[in-house]
Amino acid sequence: MKLIGMLDSPYVRRVAISMRLLGLPFEHAAISVFRGFDAFQQINPVVKAPTLVCDDGSLLMDSTLMLQYAEALAGRSLQSRDAPALQRELRVIGLALAACEKTAQIIYERGLRPEDKRHQPWLDRVNGQLHAAWAALDAELAARxxxxSADGLRQDGITAGVAWSFTCFVLPEAAPAEAYPHVAAHAAAVEALPVFRAIPCDDAVTLS
Incomplete structure (x- = not known):
């Protein structure tokens, strides 16, 4: 299998970390949907990161769908089978992914739209949604x-850590540790794990 996309994408990174934890071998091609658009298009005409090229050449898109496939291949899951526990885990994952989405929207608005064309009310709205996601996630982690740990890490912990590191990496002013101390502490703990250190939030890294 081959994972296409940059590791500064939280979606690419959560798949890479999860596949490593599941013991699934894969190649990684650090191709940007912006700088490497033409090269990416040759692999996947939709140009969506992450893209997973399966062993039979089929293409999968969307990190959550890739993780479902990866768990089926591995024969084990990084999520609970107990419904109440799974519900809690999915809430954490959903909040973390919402924070990723809102962070990306702000970055795209700032980076791709000319300054005189930016719509400040829209940016204010998205900023509010981003901070609402972090506040709700911090409350979840404060309560539970x-x-x-390396042995106990699950998908909720992976995604929460990856999401926080992503915002800190590309939009640090939106991730003050003192405002969301429980999320920040969790991210610091998982980023110290060997699997996270081996797959850093850095688009200069290519995994083999």
Missing amino acids: PLDA
Whole structure:
């Protein structure tokens, strides 16, 4: 299998970390949907990161769908089978992914739209949504800390850590640790794990 996309994308990174934890071998091609558009288009005409090229050449898109496939291949899951526990895990994952989405929207608005064309009310709205996601996630972790150990790490812990690191990497002013201390502490703990260190939030890294 081959994972296409940059590791500064939280969606690419959560798949890479999860596949490593599931013991699934894969190649990684660090191709940007912006700088490497033409090269990416040759692999996937939709040009969507992450893209997973399966062993039979089929293409999968969307990190959550890739993780479903990866868990089926591995024969085990990084999520609970117990419905109440799974519900809690999915809430954490949903909040973390919402924070990723809102962070990306702000970056795209700032980076791709000329300054005189930016719509400040829209940016204010998205900023409010981003901080609402972090506040809700911080409350979740305050009430029920996630396992950040190498043996106990699950998908909620992976995604929460990856999401926080992404915002800190590309939009640091939107991720003050003092405002969301439980999320920040969890991210610091998982980023210290060997699997996170081996797959850093850095688009200069290519995994083999």
